[in-house]
Amino acid sequence: MLMLSLQAVQNVTEDDDLSYYQVAGIHGYPYVPWQEDPGFVPANPNRGYCTHSSAIFTTWHRPYLVLLEQLLCDKARSIAEEFQGSDAGRWQAAAEEVRIPYWDWSSTTTQSRIPAVVKQASISVTAPSGQATIANPLFSYKFQSPQLAESGFGTQTVRGSSDDELNSSYESRKQATLNLFTDSAYNQFSNDLESIHNTVHVQVGGDMVFVPRSAFDPIFFLHHANVDRLTAMYQATHPGLTLTPRTRSPTFALGGAGPDDLSTPLYPFRHPDRRQWTSNDVSAAESIFTYGYSYPDVPQGLSTQERQSFTTQKVNELYAPQAASPALARFFTGDGSGIPETPTARLEWSANVQVRSSEAVGSHRIRFMLGNAQSDADVAGVAAIFANPNTPLSTPNDLINASIPLTPALVRQNVGLSPDETVPVLRDQLNWVVERRTEDGTGFRPAELKSLVVSVVSNEADYPADRSQLPTKGAPVTYYEPTAGKVGGLQSGEAPTVGVKTANVNGTSPASTRMKKLRL
Numbered sequence: 380m381l382m383l384s385l386q387a388v389q390n391v392t393e394d395d396d397l398s399y400y401q402v403a404g405i406h407g408y409p410y411v412p413w414q415e416d417p418g419f420v421p422a423n424p425n426r427g428y429c430t431h432s433s434a435i436f437t438t439w440h441r442p443y444l445v446l447l448e449q450l451l452c453d454k455a456r457s458i459a460e461e462f463q464g465s466d467a468g469r470w471q472a473a474a475e476e477v478r479i480p481y482w483d484w485s486s487t488t489t490q491s492r493i494p495a496v497v498k499q500a501s502i503s504v505t506a507p508s509g510q511a512t513i514a515n516p517l518f519s520y521k522f523q524s525p526q527l528a529e530s531g532f533g534t535q536t537v538r539g540s541s542d543d544e545l546n547s548s549y550e551s552r553k554q555a556t557l558n559l560f561t562d563s564a565y566n567q568f569s570n571d572l573e574s575i576h577n578t579v580h581v582q583v584g585g586d587m588v589f590v591p592r593s594a595f596d597p598i599f600f601l602h603h604a605n606v607d608r609l610t611a612m613y614q615a616t617h618p619g620l621t622l623t624p625r626t627r628s629p630t631f632a633l634g635g636a637g638p639d640d641l642s643t644p645l646y647p648f649r650h651p652d653r654r655q656w657t658s659n660d661v662s663a664a665e666s667i668f669t670y671g672y673s674y675p676d677v678p679q680g681l682s683t684q685e686r687q688s689f690t691t692q693k694v695n696e697l698y699a700p701q702a703a704s705p706a707l708a709r710f711f712t713g714d715g716s717g718i719p720e721t722p723t724a725r726l727e728w729s730a731n732v733q734v735r736s737s738e739a740v741g742s743h744r745i746r747f748m749l750g751n752a753q754s755d756a757d758v759a760g761v762a763a764i765f766a767n768p769n770t771p772l773s774t775p776n777d778l779i780n781a782s783i784p785l786t787p788a789l790v791r792q793n794v795g796l797s798p799d800e801t802v803p804v805l806r807d808q809l810n811w812v813v814e815r816r817t818e819d820g821t822g823f824r825p826a827e828l829k830s831l832v833v834s835v836v837s838n839e840a841d842y843p844a845d846r847s848q849l850p851t852k853g854a855p856v857t858y859y860e861p862t863a864g865k866v867g868g869l870q871s872g873e874a875p876t877v878g879v880k881t882a883n884v885n886g887t888s889p890a891s892t893r894m895k896k897l898r899l
Contacts, residue, residue, distance in 0.1 A: 380473045381480070382504050384455040385516040385597070388447075393523045400523070402447055403599075405429075405647065407591030410631060413647045422634035427591060428646055431765070432736065432779070434625035434639040437569050437610040438658035440603050442648040444479055445670045447600055451477050452671075461507035478672050481604035484545065484579055485556040485698060491549035492542045493583070497598055517597045532586075536596040539584020539821040548578065550787035551760030554727075557698035558784065560613060560691075561840075561852045565622045568613050574781040576606050577765035581742045581816060588742045588820035589768045607667075611677045614664035615690040616849060618683050621662045664690075688847045695846040700725075726796045727840045727852065728789060730809070732762045732781040735830040739764045742816045743826055745833075749788055749808040759788035759809075764828075768818065785809075785835075798837065798858070805835055805861035813867070834869035835861040 393400035396414055405413050407427030412419050430439040455474035462470040484491045496502070502515040514521070521535040555575050562568040579602055586592040593599050614620075624638035632646035633639075641662065644655035660666060664686065668679050676693040677686065730747050745762040760783035785805070789796060794804050811833060815826035839853035857875035862868030869875065 380455050381477050382502060382516055383458050383506060384451045384477055386513060387454040387458065388450050389516050389520055397450055399520060403594040406594035415647055421631050423629045423631055426631050428631045430630055431628060433628040434566055434622045435643055435658055436573050438661050439645045441607055441661045442645055442656045444603060444607055448479050479600050479604045481608050482601040483605050485553045491545040491552055520595050520597060537585040538587065541583045544582045547758040548761040551784045553698055554784035554787055559609060560616055560694050560849050565620050566625060572606060572609060578761050578763040580765045581744050581763035585820045588816045590765060591767065608674045611664050611667050611674055612690050612694060615677050615686050616694060618687055622658060691849055692846045699842055723844060724841045727838045728785040728801055729836050730783045730785055731834045731836055733832045734779050734828050735777050736764060736766065736779050737777050738828055738830050739766045741768050742766050743813060745811055745813050747783055747811045749792060759785050802858055802860050809861050831867040832869055833862055833867050834875055
């Protein structure tokens with residue numbers, strides 16, 4: 380039923396404001412008003428409505444998903460009415476359950492690979508007329524207007540050769556996903572989640588690489604359903620924590636005046652009474668139930684405290700490192716009684732990235748490797764800049780920050796996690812390569828980012844044996860040795876990231892039910 384309803388939405392003529400083309404176009408191209416009041420004047424006519432590098436990044440995308448989900452449900456109900464016979468009731472019930480599925484790119488099941496059903500050009504479905512093979516609406520969107528092909532869009536959306544690229548940074552991405560839940564401020568969580576989100580966009584390739592075109596690829600909505608899911612999980616595990624005002628990043632509808640806060644309108648989305656959506660509408664985990672859906676990790680029918688405990692256990696179950704074998708247990712410390720059955724603490728190592736988005740024309744990736752490895756299998760982690768293809772993404776929030784976990788790569792190479800063992804290895808083997816996506820989004824070419832600063836930090840992380848408690852991380856400690864003398868690396872004597880301690884001279888740190896969405 381999902382395939383039939385998505386196909387029906389994609390078949391709506393592109394001049395209809397409820398067509399797939401126009402809904403996808405809200406995010407960026409073609410830079411036109413969507414259901415605005417008469418007299419509306421764009422604040423920035425060469426940008427989309429989407430919010431990036433913004434306090435409202437996570438909250439804006441929630442009503443965006445709700446909009447498409449409403450259209451899918453409406454089409455599903457209409458299609459269900461066409462089924463006849465004894466199964467008609469079953470199809471009508473199925474229509475009520477149609478939701479956008481999420482792609483968990485940090486799960487052990489996919490290990491960041493694109494789900495198989497999304498990669499099939501055609502797919503078999505049960506239609507009202509019987510069994511049929513149709514063009515898979517999750518595989519691509521076919522543009523109806525020939526003018527788009529002439530403007531560089533092509534006749535349909537495309538992707539790069541993504542699976543090996545995505546899988547190469549799976550372990551680092553999984554650790555980064557867990558780290559989201561150690562953030563004690565919502566804005567930091569949002570920034571860190573957007574960083575992971577950016578890397579997935581750039582690694583999927585094709586149209587997903589370009590901000591103005593990315594939402595036309597159907598995988599965009601599966602990707603953002605997972606962003607929304609992780610947001611709901613964070614809201615459930617941190618009840619009452621909401622975004623705080625931050626300098627505005629201008630959009631099609633929002634000018635540069637004033638900060639973005641809980642009351643900033645989430646243009647162009649409106650309630651039935653024409654009130655603008657704001658982040659106040661979507662700042663609690665329970666808000667998703669209001670709009671007709673839930674996630675397996677954020678169930679309805681529980682108290683706030685019960686949901687907090689349930690979701691926390693899911694976070695640990697899905698993303699926390701395990702110490703089930705002696706080979707892995709050596710990287711953790713326990714209670715002194717031998718190999719711990721569950722991890723309790725270890726030193727986490729990361730490469731912190733700072734770069735100015737205004738320097739980047741087009742989307743870039745920064746690949747971190749241990750040694751001179753050239754294959755995807757030996758990548759330690761990836762950071763990315765998700766940008767416009769022809770002009771720099773200049774915003775008041777110009778400085779992009781990302782933290783790339785290195786611990787999984789160190790463990791994979793059997794490197795101990797104490798500073799005495801880790802620092803020399805990172806000094807001798809850590810390197811990074813900056814590359815820009817090609818104009819068609821399917822390849823990479825060497826690039827340079829002069830504003831790039833890479834630093835290496837460690838955090839003392841505690842993983843409670845009680846899985847109803849979230850992991851915690853201590854203050855970061857910066858080490859100069861791994862980056863000194865390397866292009867783009869933090870050099871000895873330079874100021875580390877604000878709030879980060881520096882290592883002692885010997886290299887050691889100081890003492891210290893609605894319908895549930897389905898996973899693809």
